[in-house]
């Protein structure tokens with residue numbers, strides 16, 4: 001079963017991730033990771049948004065369409081949303097988006113949602129590192145990538 | 149070798165760009181900061197973060213729309229900001245990106261600078277290449293690549309930023325204070341001095357909080373109730389204060405300057421206006437329950453007054469304990485009350501109040517004695533916590549200030565105090581130092597000697613923390629004048645034997661085991677956030693720290709602000725504190741509120757939702773999704789109330805036709821940013 005060329009591929013493949021971070025929690029959490037000088041992989045490029053609830057499913061599809069290997073949405077812990085219930089909205093949507101991705105033949109694990117508070121710098125770094133490792137195994141995403 | 153924190157980030161590179169394609173003649177400036185070169189002065193940093201900012205500036209200069217792109221060291225400095233302003237003017241910029249540290253640090257700095265250069269503040273954006281990049285990646289090539297993406301995404305975004313003006317909203321010139329301890333009382337009084345109306349909500353039957361239970365206070369030993377009751381009376385006599393006891397905040401809506409708060413008040417079975425404090429009622433009440441105001445040392449009736457000094461000055465009826473709510477069973481107190489102040493049919497009320505700002509002063513509780521099994525906490529009646537000891541010493545306590553053992557009313561001749569009980573023990577209890585117990589233990593030992601001159605007091609301590617004006621001298625006096633024996637070391641166990649409490653400890657300075665046959669043991673229990681702090685934090689949407697205390701917005705520069713605009717913190721709810729510190733913080737919080745509410749209007753962020761009319765079909769998905777009820781249908785199309793809108797974008801997330809946007813974070817802008825990142 002073991003395929004040596006596959007192993008090397010997993011090791012060298014650098015997944016590209018678009019990370020939507022809620023301004024009130026996860027973006028602040030990633031700032032804390034910075035202030036604490038916690039090192040993690042550089043594969044995820046952040047876009048700070050007002051709330052995880054503001055993410056339209058179109059953003060996720062657009063990122064995959066433009067060639068992202070993974071999309072991360074990170075918001076406040078359930079019950080802690082700065083805007084009261086935005087993250088609940090986000091959670092409900094996440095489920096639907098996952099179904100949709102599966103339906104169109106994309107591994108739903110390429111889309112991940114996490115809850116990282118402003119105090120969780122370490123957790124933020126872990127979330128990114130874990131996602132990168134999982135995506136390395138999945139390999140490049142070509143299903144939704146537009147020909148350019 | 150120089151210390152790592154000797155390193156100062158050589159911040160600031162600096163770029164600029166022409167604006168949006170298709171708007172010829174207009175220019176877009178862009179500046180990046182952060183010369184994150186490995187510094188030889190900083191050994192650990194050399195291995196860490198690096199971004200080649202010069203390269204970022206060079207690459208960005210080639211991008212469409214960028215007319216100016218440069219790197220600059222220390223861009224937040226005065227000359228740095230001047231360079232920004234000059235760049236805006238010289239290039240007639242209509243957009244700017246500063247690529248530097250987190251926007252939480254310097255977004256305001258550079259937006260202010262933009263305004264000085266005649267560029268609208270909302271056309272300046274920050275790209276964070278420090279906390280989110282340079283400081284977390286060690287490979288220079290990789291980090292520079294990512295910094296380039298982050299900056300490029302911001303440039304693409306700013307090319308579509310609109311010039312916006314803050315929205316003015318009227319303010320409600322009233323404040324709410326939650327918690328009526330010394331912190332809440334002081335804050336309320338200070339705010340009324342400035343002419344504000346205040347609603348003071350206290351969940352217990354009297355204001356005063358824990359300070360009302362204290363006997364005398366360090367370091368001057370003035371009587372706690374004597375200094376507190378005049379303030380409590382001022383609260384009750386102050387026409388600008390609406391006092392609501394036995395009340396709690398149920399929910400909150402709105403935002404800074406315009407909060408709406410629902411307050412639930414328990415049924416007021418005894419009318420405080422009618423009650424004349426005759427005390428005819430308590431002798432007839434058949435119920436006895438532990439008196440929480442005496443920390444369980446005595447019992448009280450179901451109808452009772454917490455303290456003689458209670459404010460409101462009225463008896464009160466404990467709903468849970470009372471039998472008379474079922475008139476068939478009891479009803480005795482109503483019969484004897486000749487002014488008819490008692491009415492068993494009263495119901496709880498919920499009122500809605502409008503306030504512009506809130507101060508949270510919900511205080512502390514002592515860490516439960518039941519956690520201290522090894523010291524006999526909660527097991528032996530003569531092992532007390534600090535507050536119980538205060539009640540024993542207090543003239544208003546059950547023993548009228550005579551120190552005696554709860555078990556047999558004998559005067560204790562040997563007494564042991566154990567400091568740091570439940571504090572500074574991350575494995576088993578609270579990790580933090582409770583800060584005030586060194587001082588109150590010295591006070592307890594001193595008070596003990598004043599009451600029992602022939603007795604002996606021992607104190608087990610780890611070290612003595614007596615930072616504060618006159619505090620060290622106070623501790624020294626307890627040793628020298630009152631012969632208190634301080635033993636440096638821990639106690640391993642306390643157990644009962646032959647009517648004594650055997651205290652097994654060590655004296656690490658003398659290097660020997662110590663065994664004391666004590667008559668009483670007092671544990672300096674850790675202070676913890678009061679019960680219900682988690683709930684109130686959740687209701688008000690303010691954060692808590694790792695120990696559960698309310699979190700300040702910045703540990704150094706914003707010590708009385710919560711993370712939510714318009715909500716401030718005071719007293720022991722924010723962390724262990726003594727009275728002087730509590731009063732200072734309460735005054736600081738009050739002056740923040742006074743400053744906030746001194747304005748006629750507050751600036752509301754203009755980055756609110758905007759409907760793209762032609763695409764809206766009036767499906768009302770956004771109306772349902774909006775947590776602020778800011779969207780309504782007008783002529784079949786969604787319409788945003790800009791004053792209510794907080795710009796959260798919940799509507800954007802649900803609109804299937806992409807017919808609604810948040811200004812300056814539009815869907816077009818997000819797609820542009822994604823393209824920039826994936827290019």
Ligand SMILES: Cc1cc2nc3c(=O)[nH]c(=O)nc-3n(C[C@H](O)[C@H](O)[C@H](O)COP(=O)(O)OP(=O)(O)OC[C@H]3O[C@@H](n4cnc5c(N)ncnc54)[C@H](O)[C@@H]3O)c2cc1C
Pocket residue numbers: 326327328329330331332349350351352354355356357358359362364365366367395396397509510511512513514534535538584588591678679680684718719720721725726727728730
């Ligand atoms: C044993 C002991 C001895 C001490 N001795 C001294 C001393 O000698 N000198 C000194 O300077 N300091 C002393 N202190 C410290 C002093 O008690 C505190 O600094 C002070 O009480 C803090 O005041 P506060 O108002 O912040 O909190 P608290 O006194 O705890 O008051 C908080 C109030 O808020 C109310 N509340 C809580 N939650 C809610 C809610 N959700 N809604 C409405 N109301 C709510 C509570 O019922 C309470 O009335 C001592 C403390 C202890 C434990």
Ligand code: SF4
Pocket residue numbers: 567568569571572580581582583584585586587610611612613672
């Ligand atoms: S104040 Fe003193 S007794 Fe209290 S936890 Fe800190 S060191 Fe221990």
